[in-house]
Amino acid sequence: MRVEVRLRVVGDAGEIICDDANVLVIDKRHDRLEAIGLSLDEAKEFLAGVQQHLVAAQAAAFAAGRRCCTHCGRSLRRKGRATLTFRTPFGNVPIDSPRLHRCRCAASAAEEGPQTFSPLTSLLTSHIAPELLYLESKWASLVSYGMTVDLLRDVLPIDARLNPKTVRNHLHRMAERLESVLGDERPNFIDSCPRDWKALPQPEGEIVVGIDGGYVRDWTDRKSHFGILVGKSLPRDRNDRYLGLVQSFDTKPKRRLWELLCSQGLQLNQAVTFLTDGGDDVRNLAAEMAPYAEHHLDWFHITMRLTVLGQYAKGLIHHDQEAGERIARNLLRIKRYLWHGNSRAALFWSQDLADDLYGLEEDCTYPKLKAFSQALAEFVTYIERNAHAIPNYGERYRNDERIATSFVESAVNVVIAKRFTKKQQMQWSRCGAHMLLQIRTRTLDGTLRGQFETWYPGLAANENQTSTQAAAA
Structure with a gap:
């Protein structure tokens, strides 16, 4: 069977801007499983064709609305035209961009600027579609830049010249935009009574x-x-x-x-x-x-250090059972004091334990005794420096509050x-890692799309409009 898909674009006043445009013409079989429906390549061709005609119609309508002087209403003379390339998720689209002379009326003459201008420059502030920037940034923050390019090429009719370096540069550009709106650094954020x-x-x-x-x-x-x-x-x-x-x-x-x-x-x-x-x-x-x-x-970092000390105590038992068991009991006592937030008692018994190990250095044959003493000394220093931050973990645990x-x-x-x-x-590089982190964290917590909608409000409007139309259908 032969499939022909045609596009019609109707303007706001009801005029037909584009009609009888073939965006897809294919011959399909109906007797094989793999031929049922559109293939991925056929879907890409269809999307690319629709995008070409739609973007051209939108750009032409925008330029036509600015062919007259905004002050006196006189039609502006055309100097020439150029071709702009607009990068979208559905391929690169060439756009006819007319260049116009400014009006000679007094109001227009008083304006500063060149004598000619292109109306599309006020519309195409960037030659990359925001949704393409969003897709590149999102997926590049989740997988490598090379895999992002492969993914987009597999599912979208994007430009074949897209490469990992371009994706990385676009992600950095979005991260730099986030950085530019970040306020000044302050040592203290408590500034009220x-x-x-x-x-x-x-x-x-x-x-x-x-x-x-x-x-x-x-x-x-x-x-x-x-x-x-x-x-x-x-x-x-x-x-x-x-x-x-x-x-x-x-x-x-x-x-x-x-x-x-x-x-x-x-x-x-x-x-x-x-x-x-x-x-x-x-x-x-x-x-x-x-x-x-x-x-x-x-609490996890405390128990992690105590676990290491406990392993040393188990090794000591094989060389001096009495001393090893005594030290193991004292480690459990220290852990219990810390669990209840009694850092003073925990430090006292830790110092006592350090003295006990020092007394064993002459007679004990345990080969890791010196490493045991060093680990214990580091633990004592760790508790001393953070004693003010040791709460009653048991009480917090019973109240279903986080302790780790x-x-x-x-x-x-x-x-x-x-x-x-x-x-x-x-x-x-430090810069590359930092920029990637800014996009990745927002992707993981689901706020990246909202940030793009803040920059480009039309993204949210298009999304809502699509949802409304789908519900009506």
């Missing part, structure tokens, strides 16, 4: 923010790595948000975190709990962020490991 906080409405609930870090390989120095901070914010009744930044590149880390919390409805009278591993970088990031903010040491950053550990895996391919030792 406590008396005003009581007048604020009751907040919806606590916001829990977990912050942790990871490392990726440096492109400039192949033998070194640089750090990436990853965070996840969990409000009570709102969507989760991700945070990602390169510490050695970002100049506005606190502002970035503040804007993220404000997007989740943060109020100055709202409780905010920061769970961190106790590192200086993450602790400084969360400092002076909100009046009712609390900084808690992650397991959700952030998974966020580190999602944000860093699954895209930056640490196992393959992929190398990154």
Whole structure:
């Protein structure tokens, strides 16, 4: 059978702009399974044909509406024309762009600018369709730049010359646009009077923010790595948000975190709990962020260190059973004190344990005793530095409150490991990693599309219009 698909475009006044345009002419068989319906290549051809005629009709209608002077209404003389290329998800479309002389009336003559102009420059502020930028940015943040090109080529009739470098440049351009609207960095975001906080409405609930870090390989120095901070914010009744930044590149880390919390409805009278591993970088990031903010040491990082010490104690039992069992009991006592938030008692018994190990150095034959003592000394220092951030974990656990950053550990895996391919030792520049993080975090928490709709309101209008038409049908 022969299939012919024709396109008709009707203007706002009811005039026919385009008619009898064949956008698809194919011969189809009906006796084979693989011939039923449109194939992917036929669908691409159809979409590309519709796009060519539709964009040409829209550009012609826009240019025709500006053929007359806006002051006196006189028709403008045409100087010539050029051909512009507009890149869309359905192929590159050449557009006829007329160039017109400005009117000689007094009002037009008073305007500054060249004597000729192209009306389409006010419409095509970019030669790339916003939806194509969105698709490139979204998929490039989820998979590699090369796989993004392959994906788009498989499902869309895009330009065959699209390459990974172009996709990367477009993603960086969108990330730079996000960076350009970020406010100035401030050391303190508490800038109002406590008396005003009581007048604020009751907040919806606590916001829990977990912050942790990871490392990726440096492109400039192949033998070194640089750090990436990853965070996840969990409000009570709102969507989760991700945070990602390169510490050695970002100049506005606190502002970035503040804007993220404000997007989740943060109020100055709202409780905010920061769970961190106790590192200086993450602790400084969360400092002076909100009046009712609390900084808690992650229970997971405490137990991880205690587990290592417990393994040393088990090894000591094989060489000195009495001392090994005594030290193992004291480690359990220290863990119990920390669980109930008694950091002072935990430090006392940790120091006692260190003295006990020191007394064993002369007679004990345990080969890892010195490493045991060093690990214990590091643990004591760790608890001393973060004693102020050790809450009553047992009480928080019974009240169904978070005590560990397991959700952030998974966020580190999602944000860093699954895209930056640490196992393959992929190398990154600090700028490239930071820009990719800004798009990737918004893709993961579902806010990238909303950001594009803010930049290009027509995207949201087209989406709503399509949904309304589908419901009516």
